[in-house]
Amino acid sequence: MTVHVVDHPLVQVKLTQMRKKETPTVEFRRLAKELSMLLAYEVTRNLPLTEREIETPVARAMMPVLKYLEPCFVSILRAGNGILDGMMDLLPTARVGHIGLYRDPETLEAVEYYYKMPTDMNEREVIVVDPMLATGHTAVAAIERLKKDGAKHIKFLCILAAPEGIAEFEKHHPDVQIYTASVDQCLNEHGYIVPGLGDAGDRIYGTK
Ligand code: URA
Secondary structure, eight states, rough: OOOEEEEOHHHHHHHHHOOOOOOHHHHHHHHHHHHHHHHHHTTTTTEEEEEEEOOSSSEEEEEESSSSSOEEEEETTTTHHHHHHHHHHHOOOOOEEEEEEEEEETTTTTEEOOOOOOOOOSSSEEEEEOOHHHHHHHHHHHHHHHHHOOOOOEEOSEEEEEEEHHHHHHHHHHHHHHEEEEOOOOTTSSSSSSSSSHHHHHHHTOOO
């Protein structure tokens, strides 16, 4: 499995701003959008191309177009939605799926409460998004579900990843590449990434 850390200076300075606890919701949300646009640029770098003949005002010529159906971004609710906006700005024709999972407090199993995907998932490049790869349990369960639905070409994009989450991911989905702005130190006893940026959903939506 490959972890791509996007070390572009613009990504890194935006991330620093997001980490600061005094950064207000309005700015955090804007930064999440800008950062995800830059991450989306990297995660789509290897989309397969083919050539098709077009006509310019001057001549006919073979030019690159996407080889397969439009890619599908899959947001893991709810925090994933906070980085979808930037990605859709970059690739407005992308299809978008949503998956909602919660952890059953007794069985600790991931339970699906929402699932809506476009058709032909097996023919699309699927990019699953969630700002924080912490324990990795939710991302692992979401990708398992997508594979059952036929998805074959899957990438995972997050803003921050913890080594624990990456290890969990590697165990279950060694075929899925991870794109992130940073691999942080560890998880704390509450499951938060350290140093991290706090609860991404709460900071994007101002719910705390
Ligand atoms: N989810 C978050 O939003 N933040 C963390 O640090 C870990 C999981």
